[in-house]
Amino acid sequence: MSACRFVNQIFTRHGDFRRSDMTSSSANQTGTTPPLSRRQEIFRFLVLAFGIWPVIAVGVVGGYGFLVWMYQIIAGPPGPLGH
Incomplete structure (x- = not known):
């Protein structure tokens, strides 16, 4: 397992650090962000x-x-x- 995949798995388990509740884009309203x-x-x-x-x-x-x-x-x- 590569280091990047490992880090991505950690962030997806504990919440996405890139998600912002202040924005109103459709990607953030669904709880997903583009890769x-x-x-x-x-x-x-x-x-x-x-x-x-x-x-x-x-x-x-x-x-x-x-x-x-x-x-x-x-x-x-x-x-x-x-x-």
Whole structure:
């Protein structure tokens, strides 16, 4: 089973994340949404893989570095106290 089919099965079991109750299109009124084309799926993957996730990773690592830096400003540098 491919990863995409596995993820699609998870979303169809727990509700469709693409469905919006605010729209009045006939596809959403019946509770179904049209399937994504292969081009749309590849585009969304590329946006996630090379756009969003790298930004999140840099933010998490930078945030951790900032927390360590602030901690060391308050508590002092690591190491023995007597030297």
